[in-house]
Amino acid sequence: MKSAIFRIFFICGLVIACNPPLETIQPTKKNISESVFASGLIKAKNQYRAYANSNGILLSILVEEGQLVKEGQILLEVSNESAKFSRESAELARNFNDRKENELKIKELEVSIEFAKNKFENDSLLLIRQKNLWSKGIGTANELEQRQLNFQNSKTQFLSAQLRYQDYKRELEFNERNASKNLAISKSLEGDLMLKSKIDGKVYALLVEKGEMVNPQTPLAIIGSDEDFILEMQIDEYDVVKIQSNQRVLIKMDSYRGEVFEAKITKINPIMDEQTKSFTAEAEFVKGPKVLYPNMNFEANILIQTKENALTIPRAYLFKDQYVIDSNKDTIQVEVGLKDYQLVEIKSGISEQTILIKPSL
Incomplete structure (x- = not known):
């Protein structure tokens, strides 16, 4: 009897174990x-990657990671001899074409104009005098023709001197402006060798080391707001x-x-x-x-x-x-x-x- 009761409880236990309560x-x-x-x-x-503006060798790193920087502050410097020589050449051209450096040539042309003007005025007076004499029957036709020829020659020389002066001034002004622009371009290209911060912020990372070759596709640093x-x-x-x-x-x-x-x-x-x-x-x-x-x-x-x-x-x-x-x-x-x-x-x-x-x- 006890054995039968045990089997019943054992079976019930299996049923309960196999059918846990529903959640x-x-x-x-x-x-x-x-x-x-x-x-x-x-x-x-405002986080951004700062890239090199030209080819060259990284000459110096002027900041450290974690350093606060101001807008326009120089971060790194790239060396490029070609840009340096280009700037020096542009400076020489600018100085050569500078108006002050050409004052002597301008004075020379002004003197030429003044000389031609005086000769033109003198020949003009001589022609008028010769015409007056010819009207009174004094002198020869050959003398009158010579005075007219001298007058025309001096007039032409005077006008030519004025034109040379004006042309030289235009040429000088053009060369001066052109040389100034070339110098500005050369300085800008040389200025591109100085990588500057675009914002007030923090240098979060420096991605290159001094002495490395860099180009415009090379990221050099990561800059962003510090706050x-x-x-x-x-x-x-x-x-x-x-x-x-x-x-x-x-x-x-x-x-x-x-x-x-x-x-x-x-x-x-x-x-x-x-x-x-x-x-x-x-x-x-x-x-x-x-x-x-x-x-x-x-x-x-x-x-x-x-x-x-x-x-x-x-x-x-x-x-x-x-x-x-x-x-x-x-x-x-x-x-x-x-x-x-x-x-x-x-x-x-x-x-x-x-x-x-x-x-x-």
Whole structure:
């Protein structure tokens, strides 16, 4: 008899072990928010890579990583002998064509004009006098013709001297302007050998070492704001239409575990990356952590909409996105509203009194 009772209890134990109690819940009213997940990197505001402006050898590095710099401050210097010689040649040409350096030539032409003018005026008077004598029957036709010829020659020389003077002045002015422009270009090219900061900020990284060959495709440094940072995140193309400026963003960072920071959307780039099939969006902290560095990782939940006192159930109790199972094991169709990572809003189909069974996988 005892053996039979033991077998009965043993069988019942197996039945209970094989059929664990069903997990059940009742819907509850809670606040729920729909959000879009995104991940990204922290960047310094106005962060940029500084590139060499010309070919050459990195002659000197005038700053250190972590150093604060001002806009226009020289960061690095590139050596380029060709640019230096070009500037020196342009300076020589500019000096050669400088008006002050050509004053002697100008004075010489002015003297020539004055001499030609005096000769022209003298020959003019002699011609008038000869004509007066000829009118009185004094002199010969040959003398009159000679006076006319002298007058024409001196007139031509006077006009020619004036033209030479004007042409030389035009040529001098042109050469002077051209030489000045060439010198300005040469100085600009030589100035390009000095890499200057575009902003007031911080040197976050120096990417080259002294003595290296560089060219315009060579990034030399990373510069950015030392106080203001932006959150650059990637948004899936299926979610980007839900994103708008000024939406709240909840930020979690590995460097600040257990803390949640609030930010807001400030910019959505209007072009999709064809490789990642995502859009880039930017946000700024409403109140951020005290210490931040570029390229720190973060995870973001962009809040699309929020509803208070909504009827909710855990997402694990919903299957096929529209059905639940009650305590009678009946399948009930429900109308679903907002969803987050744990809860789902139920707009109709069940009430707070409905007991639900967790669907088996």
